[in-house]
Amino acid sequence: MAIDFDLSPEQAGLQKAARTFADDRLALVESVIAPFPTPQERFAAIKPFYQDMVDAGFLKALIPVEYGGTAMTSLDFAVAAEELARADVNVPSALLGTGLGLQPIIHFGTTEQKDRFLPPFSGSAPLLAAWAFTETAGGANFDTTDTSAGVQTFARRDGDEWVINGDKHFTTNGSGWDGNGAELISVLCRTDPALPPQESLAVIVVPGDTPGITVESYIDTMGHRATASPRITFTDVRVPVGNMIGNPGDGMEIVRRTFNWTSAIIGAACVGRMRAAFDYAYAFAKSDNRSGPVPIIDYQNVGYMLVDIKTRIEAARYFTWKACDLYDKTDGADEELGHMVKIYASELSVQVVYDAMRLVGVNAYGDQTPIAGIMEDVLCFPVYDGGNMGVRRRQLHALLKRPDYDPMQSSSGVHV
Numbered sequence: 001m002a003i004d005f006d007l008s009p010e011q012a013g014l015q016k017a018a019r020t021f022a023d024d025r026l027a028l029v030e031s032v033i034a035p036f037p038t039p040q041e042r043f044a045a046i047k048p049f050y051q052d053m054v055d056a057g058f059l060k061a062l063i064p065v066e067y068g069g070t071a072m073t074s075l076d077f078a079v080a081a082e083e084l085a086r087a088d089v090n091v092p093s094a095l096l097g098t099g100l101g102l103q104p105i106i107h108f109g110t111t112e113q114k115d116r117f118l119p120p121f122s123g124s125a126p127l128l129a130a131w132a133f134t135e136t137a138g139g140a141n142f143d144t145t146d147t148s149a150g151v152q153t154f155a156r157r158d159g160d161e162w163v164i165n166g167d168k169h170f171t172t173n174g175s176g177w178d179g180n181g182a183e184l185i186s187v188l189c190r191t192d193p194a195l196p197p198q199e200s201l202a203v204i205v206v207p208g209d210t211p212g213i214t215v216e217s218y219i220d221t222m223g224h225r226a227t228a229s230p231r232i233t234f235t236d237v238r239v240p241v242g243n244m245i246g247n248p249g250d251g252m253e254i255v256r257r258t259f260n261w262t263s264a265i266i267g268a269a270c271v272g273r274m275r276a277a278f279d280y281a282y283a284f285a286k287s288d289n290r291s292g293p294v295p296i297i298d299y300q301n302v303g304y305m306l307v308d309i310k311t312r313i314e315a316a317r318y319f320t321w322k323a324c325d326l327y328d329k330t331d332g333a334d335e336e337l338g339h340m341v342k343i344y345a346s347e348l349s350v351q352v353v354y355d356a357m358r359l360v361g362v363n364a365y366g367d368q369t370p371i372a373g374i375m376e377d378v379l380c381f382p383v384y385d386g387g388n389m390g391v392r393r394r395q396l397h398a399l400l401k402r403p404d405y406d407p408m409q410s411s412s413g414v415h416v
């Protein structure tokens with residue numbers, strides 16, 4: 001019996017191609033977006049890079065083979081995502097946002113819905129999808145059984161149509177490249193204000209150019225400087241009844257499965273950003289004397305910090321790979337390791353980049369080095385994608401409390 005962390009020849013090839021793409025193209029993103037003062041302009045500026053990602057096959061990699069895609073596994077995605085995020089977090093985030101928007105259709109859509117919505121994403125256009133989960137009034141209590149609270153976006157049935165009203169924000173990609181809406185937006189809503197989410201929570205696919213969708217503004221974020229985080233209102237937005245994925249009440253399970261996908265992969269993005277900080281700190285330590293007689297790597301405190309930083313990066317990578325492998329083997333049903341990876345790698349990334357900052361010293365706080373920018377990016381990882389407090393509470397604490405919880409299931413390779 002063997003346990004094998006070696007990459008297959010195909011995975012090694014993917015890793016190499018992603019690394020070359022990141023070095024040749026994504027490394028340019030920071031300087032291209034720098035002159036633009038608004039998030040809207042910065043987002044528009046990354047469109048050519050996203051097109052390159054499409055040309056390189058990363059968009060169709062999200063799509064099942066039956067709908068023209070290449071259905072890349074979560075593990076393969078993680079191998080590539082680490083390389084991409086090492087160079088830039090914005091363009092990969094646009095791809096992740098598109099993946100989020102498509103997950104409900106991929107996992108829960110009917111054949112007719114998949115036929116209608118997925119094939120365009122297997123083509124050569126730089127299409128964006130979005131996942132409108134978070135509300136301006138909050139996202140953490142989307143599943144409360146108090147019907148007067150929770151999701152306040154409502155879909156009312158009117159003949160053959162759903163009529164949607166509500167306010168969302170942080171809808172990554174929701175604006176589309178030009179402010180006129182993404183190709184499609186998967187909107188989390190309730191179908192009846194009198195019913196709890198278990199009976200009323202639903203996901204409805206809305207083409208981004210449907211009348212009634214307004215991009216109110218763009219949130220200017222500390223990091224992820226070229227990620228579009230728009231505030232979007234839905235006012236009497238009408239779509240055919242056939243655009244609902246599943247039935248009212250299925251929204252609970254759709255949310256769960258959608259975040260299962262991103263959780264495992266975000267670990268890889270965290271590893272990529274940590275590597276960027278390590279690479280800089282390591283090169284700095286080897287080459288800079290800081291007006292002393294020897295490069296600072298010769299000092300024990302600097303060397304030990306580098307060892308600790310590198311050790312933690314290695315641990316996060318293999319934990320990510322394990323979670324992604326389990327995601328693939330359970331067809332996305334794993335409820336434990338992916339969320340643990342998301343929490344562990346994201347909180348670790350803040351500690352690791354902080355250590356890189358301490359190691360490089362005061363220059364790391366200014367604009368002479370990339371470390372401050374990396375810190376701004378990693379501070380996002382614990383608070384987005386459901387927020388780590390929410391992930392602990394809704395997914396992992398809830399799992400531990402279940403009577404049938406088996407602490408060894410994830411590690412023993414028993415597949416649910």
Ligand SMILES: Cc1cc2nc3c(=O)[nH]c(=O)nc-3n(C[C@H](O)[C@H](O)[C@H](O)COP(=O)(O)OP(=O)(O)OC[C@H]3O[C@@H](n4cnc5c(N)ncnc54)[C@H](O)[C@@H]3O)c2cc1C
Nearest residue numbers: 131132133134138139140170172383384385386387389390
């Ligand atoms: C760059 C970026 C991209 C994003 N992309 C998307 C996207 O594409 N789509 C999308 O829908 N969202 C997106 N988000 C939003 C993100 O997923 C949110 O972080 C998430 O919805 C939940 O945030 P929150 O836990 O802070 O919720 P809030 O509701 O704002 O909660 C605030 C705080 O209160 C605590 N709290 C609230 N209620 C409880 C409770 N009952 N028990 C204990 N603690 C509680 C929470 O844990 C949290 O600490 C994005 C965010 C960022 C920064």
